[in-house]
Amino acid sequence: MRRWPLVPTLVVAVAVSTMIGLGLWQLLWRAPQKDALVASYAAAQGLSPIAFPTAPAPEPLPLFRRATGLCTEVTGWRQVAGENRRGAIGYAFLADCRTGAEGPGITVDAGWAANPQIKPDWRGGPVSGVISPDRVRRVRLVSESGLGGLEPSAAPSPAMIRNSHRSYAFQWFAFALIAAVIYGLALRARRDKEANR
Known part of the structure; x- marks a missing residue:
């Protein structure tokens, strides 16, 4: 053998x-x-709104929960691929904001447009929306209404987490x-x- x-x-x-x-x-x-x-993300959609976390985001992240935040000043804009509420493909305009407090600030998804070259006319203010994942800042606040002449972006959903x-x-x-x-x-x-x- x-x-x-x-x-x-x-x-x-x-x-x-x-x-x-x-x-x-x-x-x-x-x-x-x-x-x-x-x-847990699906259950968070039915919870009462919270203040958007401006300090380092807690664990677990409060994703897909309704939240409010205050952008005291827009410090920069960036565009990422996005959809509007009708499902049209285009660009989501993200505003990096100061919040008037120490910490990383807040990123606001101000809305959607088909043209990435437009300049949103928004300098800050109170925002209501839903907390969504963000590749740069881990979380961002997706405004429930379009800001600065933009259409509202598609509402974030736990279905986006595969x-x-x-x-x-x-x-x-x-x-x-x-x-x-x-x-x-x-x-x-x-x-x-x-x-x-």
Whole structure:
């Protein structure tokens, strides 16, 4: 009886076990955790409004909750891809604001336009809206009404948070299966080669 090569077999066994473990972790822990987080975001939509956090954002982030804030001065504008309430694709105009207090300030989604070159005529003021994720400041306040001549942006919703962890789990399982099959084929080719000597 021919012996299996010890070191390659151990390496493949460890790799396959690790991939299966990562798949189980995604499936049994990360996916339910993300489901619970999205459910908490959905529940936040029905809560009473809060003051927009101008200090470093607390954990967990108060996403999709109604909030009010005060922009005392617009310090800069940036545009990101966005939609209006009719689902038209264009640009959301984000105003970085001072709040009159120490801290990072506030970012306000002032509204939407099809043309990224327009200059919103808004210098600040009170804002009511919904807290949404932001790549630069972690959270921003999406105004419920268009500001400075802009149309209102689409209201943020927990539906924008995707739970991809189950697909990640199946990817890890597929990688483990592929690695095992490839190693099995390599062992068979090695045995056939030795048998033909």
